Amino acid sequence: MEQRIGSSSQPLEGAGFDPAFVPGLTSPVSGKAEESAEDTEPEETQEAPEPEGTDEAPESEGADEAPEPGEEPVDGPVFEAADRRARIVADHKGVRLALDDQECEFRWDEIGAVETETGRFGKRYTVTVHTPDRRWYPIEIEAPARSRFKEWDEKLDAVLDAYFEDDAEQPAE
Incomplete structure (x- = not known):
């Protein structure tokens, strides 16, 4: 054999x-x-x-936040949270999410709801953007400490109160 x-x-x-x-x-x-x-x-x-090693990347990041020609700077609330991989920015333009090299941007008229969630344990802060066509886009940000959750909730609520218009709150005619 x-x-x-x-x-x-x-x-x-x-x-x-x-x-x-x-x-x-x-x-x-x-x-x-x-x-x-x-x-x-x-x-x-x-x-x-x-x-990648040139100074082009910091200039392009600064270009996003600089007002465009003909656009006046807005003195409204801004929410920013980031960790080593993820980043969320909510301001007068809308909500921008970034994870590693992937980015998406939502104007305020494209957003149906914004939801936040914190884990019972750990330091993960989850923000989920819901669109009217029943799609959702979650992003998790690792906070330096759990005490940041309350601060982030307050800042995000201020931005949502200032810019997000909920159709359900408007009186029916």
């Missing part, structure tokens, strides 16, 4: 594991093109960190 050392299963082949298995789905690549692609990849990776 013969015994093999190692796995007895053979590698699977087919379109589910290799898109190049289907003729015409991908363009054929010659050996020279693969070698030249390998040569160019290290150059691209060396160039990529340079733009």
Whole structure:
């Protein structure tokens, strides 16, 4: 009896594991093109960190908060909370959420409700933006201390009172 050392299963082949298995789905690549692609990849990776290290990122962040030409600065309440990954800003423009490299912005007329929640244990503060089309966008921010929850709730309530218009509160005609 013969015994093999190692796995007895053979590698699977087919379109589910290799898109190049289907003729015409991908363009054929010659050996020279693969070698030249390998040569160019290290150059691209060396160039990529340079733009990240420049001062362009802080300028672009400051450009979001600076008033646009023709727009007057608003002296209303502003709510900002951030941790190492997440950030939320609520001001006269609306609510902006950011998590890592993903961002979304909601104008006040696009928002159906804003909900806050704190965990019973831990230091996570959750803000959920609900839209009228029954979608919701939650974001969790880790607070430096649980005592910040009350401060953040007060600031966010002030912003919502100033800018958010709830249709249910308006008298019916």
